[in-house]
Amino acid sequence: MDENPTLQKAASPLRRSLPGWLIALTLTTFTFSTDDYLVAxxxxxxxxxLDVSEAAVGQLVTVFSLVLALAAPVASVLTATWPRRPLFTVALAVFAAANFAMPLVASFPVLMALRVAAALAAAIVVPGALGxxxxxxxxxxxxxxxxxxxxxxxxxLLLGVPLGTWVGAVAGxxxxxxxxxxxxxxxxxxLxxxxPEPPRGEALRLADRLTPLARPALLLGLAATAVAVLGNLMVVTYLAVYLRDLAGVGPTGLGVIFVLAGAAGIxxxxxxxxAADRWGAERALLMGCGAFALVMLGLVACWPLRPAPLVxxxxxxxxxxxxAWWIPPAASARLLRLAGPAGAQALALNSSAVYLxxxxxxxxxxxxLDAYGSGALPAGAAAAQLVALALFGLASRRATQGKP
Known part of the structure; x- marks a missing residue:
């Protein structure tokens, strides 16, 4: 017998709400991303x-990112058949223990080793959470x-890093x-x-898991993701310098802009x-990269107006x-489709591409910045996005022509 239409209508908002496990996975990626930048x-x-240089301490961030980038694909292959719930539990326990141990050490090499342990846990969980x-x-x-x-x-970026900085100011x-x-x-x-335990994929040999990852369409997409992130971080890393030179923005104004930009990124x-669900991942990617490049060209046009109005x-x-943040979900959806049963490994490689x-x-x-000044940053970012756009387009054409 059909369900009562009134009950169906009442239940629809519940079906549209986010499940608790999805919120828990989002909290987990928030945790790892916040921890990556706590050092700053x-x-x-x-x-x-610890009587070391500030440049040396900065390598705690570099090492965390590089270890995650290099270890994620390896961890994904090694743990491909492991149940997710116990795997995430152990990895998060290691991560938490490494962070709790850091305040107790008085040696920089030991601190670095604990940082590597935390990054290895992140390399297991971040792509696993997406999968x-x-x-x-x-x-x-x-x-x-x-x-x-x-x-x-x-x-x-909106909440975690400022919160960590505030806690550091209060409690060291x-x-x-x-x-x-x-x-x-x-x-x-x-978690x-x-x-719940996610459905198990097919039981595959190692070679079967790795072979799809060598498809040109998939590799081109990974390269495009890395180039797109490169273009974004060219601006993010030096945004304070760029906005100071463009519009005379000081620390207070910069903090407000970071909050607004974080909300826009969410x-x-x-x-x-x-958008990837509705129009397809390829079209969503082309829209995101194209919009990014156009915005960067808009910032290039603002440079002669210095000091440019904030409005x-x-x-x-x-x-x-x-x-910039429109692109990653669509890129991940595309990789999953191309990789088939090797989707978990493709997502791990995608994480590597992002961190690289x-x-x-x-x-x-x-x-x-050193060669041409901060005004060159949006132009460089726009060029990077156009390269990413071309790579995504080439990957899409190969996939459409049956040459994945």
């Missing part, structure tokens, strides 16, 4: 207490659910790492209480996933952040 807010204190969201999502909401998990990364650098440990415990508890990640600059910055793009973006942006 407490760098001088660590340098003073779990995709596996548990209704087919028509796969992009939307992955976009929600990506929102944990953008929220960390030790307190900032205790915060990281507490977030790890909260994520562990939330343990809410996450909105972008929430819109990019549904003109801020909307462009909000569109930039939304476009983060590292390269700061380096390339620094070269441009």
């Amino acid at each position: 807010g407490v760098l001088p204190g660590i340098a003073d207490d 779990a969201a995709a596996a548990l999502a209704p087919p028509e909401r796969q992009g939307r659910y992955m976009g929600t998990v990506f929102a944990g990364l953008t929220t960390s 650098w030790q307190g900032a790492f205790v915060l990281g440990g507490l977030l790890g415990v909260a994520s562990l508890a939330a 343990y209480a809410t996450l 909105a972008g990640s929430q819109l990019g996933g549904p 003109l600059v801020v909307p462009l910055l909000l569109l930039w952040s939304a476009a 793009g983060v590292a390269a973006g700061g380096a390339v942006g620094g070269v441009l």
Whole structure:
């Protein structure tokens, strides 16, 4: 017998609400992303207490990102057949323990070793969280659910990093790492209480898991993701310098702009996933990269107006952040489709591409800044997005022609 229409109507908002396990996965990506950047807010204190240079302490961020980028694909292959719930539980326990131990050490090499342990845990869980969201999502909401998990990364820029900096100012650098440990415990508890075991994929040989990852269409997409992130981080890393030179923005104004840009990034990640579900991942990617490039060209046009009015600059910055975070959910949905049963490994490689793009973006942006000044940064970012756009388009054509 059909259900009562009134009951169906009443239940529809519940069906549209986010499941608890999805919120827990989003908290988990928020935790790892916040921990990656905690060092930035407490760098001088660590340098003073451990008697090392500030440049050396900065490598705690670099090492975390590089270890995650290099270890994620390996961890994904090694743990491909392991149940997700116990795997996430152990990894988060290691992560929390590493953070809780950091305030107790008086040796920089030991601190670095603990940082590596935390990054290895992140390398297991971050791509695994995206894979779990995709596996548990209704087919028509796969992009939307992955976009929600990506929102944990953008929220960390809006809330996590400022919170860590504030805790560091009140309780020292030790307190900032205790915060990281507490977030790890909260994520562990939330996942343990809410996450069902995702459906198991096919039992495949190692060669069967790796072969799809060598498809040109998939590799081109990974390269495009890395280049797109590179272009974004060229601007993010040196945004304070650029806005100072463009519009005379000081520390207070910069903080407000970062908050607004973070909120726009969350909105972008929430819109990019549904766009991939509705119009297809390839079209959503082309829209995101194209919008990013156009916004960067708009900022280039603002440069001759120095000091440019904020009423003109801020909307462009909000569109930039939304476009930048529109891209990752669509890129992940595309990889899952191309990789088939090797989807978990493809998502791990995607995480690697993202973090390599983060590292390269700061380096390339620094070269441009030194050689041509901050005004060159949007032009360089626009060029990077056009390259990413071309790579995504080429990958899409190969896939459409049956040459994945």
